[in-house]
Amino acid sequence: MFITSLFRQHLAALRALLVLTVVTGAAYPLAVWGLAQIPGLRDKADGSIIDVSGRPVGSELIGQPFVDANGSPLRQYFQSRPSYAGTGYDPTNSGAGNLGPESIVDTPGDPVKLDHGAKPADAGFKPSLLTTVCANSFAIGELESVDGRRPYCTANGVGAVLSLIGPRDARGNVTRPIRVVSVNEPCSSDPRKPTATFIAAWAGVKVECARYGEDYAAGQIIPVRGDAPAISPIPPDAITASGSGLDPDISSAYARLQVSRIASARSITTQQVLGVLADNTHNRTLGFLGEPTVNVLQANLELDRKYPVRS
Structure with missing residues (x-):
């Protein structure tokens, strides 16, 4: 049973x-x-795939870079926002950088490997959120011929952060430092290439470059604002990634910033580029949610269709 x-x-x-x-x-x-x-x-x-002459060129819903074989931005195209998804816009590896406002100190790379041509990531370099923002703003400033300086950034695009080493007062502040180190400006392994720090001295103490392998966390870590303007011409989405890393759209402000460069690269007027921009601008969701956006792929395809680059 x-x-x-x-x-x-x-x-x-x-x-x-x-x-x-x-x-x-x-x-x-x-x-x-x-x-x-x-x-x-x-x-x-089916993924909102866009075809051109029967060939898929991308999706309306997933962003993509518009760069050459060396990773440099193609001047004739609108550029997408940065992406942390894999090596960039990888739909199988969607994700954000997961760095917060306290991420201001870089993880340095091995200078020997860097001096021998290794990529920063392969040498162990991991930029902080601050340096990522500074570097992106510096690059956008050069590309678009605008002022890329931002508060708490050095002139060459890294986080302007000092470690003050010395006795502390009752509140934990270093009042009379005996050493001051610019933690995001590493010294070169080649003594013939001295590193000039973003600021020469702090509280009468010479500022040193950071030496690989030394730990400066015991010092008081302070960001230095500098003399950059409080309001930058470069909008936030030009220098930061979306949460998914797959955002296909950019803000109208970032798109307008790129108009002059694109017009020059295609030998057309800025009004013609603005016309393409208007055709591909999407208004706020339901009329009140978010801000107007521009689909980068669609705008670039219209540019190629109406104003192809002359060889």
């Missing part, structure tokens, strides 16, 4: 497995797929 009861239990479990496999493993997915093929939904269900 025990064997018969056990057999019935296993038979019931097998029947449940078969039924659920058919319903959830076949019938439900097929029903969802069938609904997705309804006109008006099919393009979205």
Whole structure:
């Protein structure tokens, strides 16, 4: 009798497995797929792929870089915002940088490897959020011929941060430092290439470059504001990534910043580029959520269609 009861239990479990496999493993997915093929939904269900002459060039929903083989921005195109998704806009590796406002000190790279041509990441270099913002702003400033300086950034685009080493007062502040180190400006391993720090002295003490392998966390870490203007012409989305790293849109402000460069690269007027911009600007969701945005891929495709680059 025990064997018969056990057999019935296993038979019931097998029947449940078969039924659920058919319903959830076949019938439900097929029903969802069938609904997705309804006109008006099919393009979205297939990834909102954009074709040009029968060749897929991208998706309306996933951003992509517009750079040359060396990773340099192509001057004739609108540029997307930065991305942390894999090596950039990788839909299988979506994600953010996960760095917060207290991320102001870089993890230095091995200077020997750097001097021998290694990429910073391969040498162990990990930029802080502050240096990432500074570097991006510096690069955008050069590309768009605007002032890329930002508060708490050095002139060459790294975080302006000092470590004050010395006795502390009751509040934990170093009042009379005996050493001051610019923690994000590493010394070169080549003595013939001395590093000039962003500030020569602090409280009468000469500022040193950071030496690889030394730990300056015991000092008082302070960011230095500098003389950069409080308001930058470079909007935030030009220098920071979205939460997913896949954002296909940029702000209208960032798009307008790029108009003069694109017009010059394509030998057209800024008004013509602004016309393309207007065609590809999407208003606020429901009329009040968020800000107007520009789909980068669609705008660049219209530029190529209307104003191709002359060789």
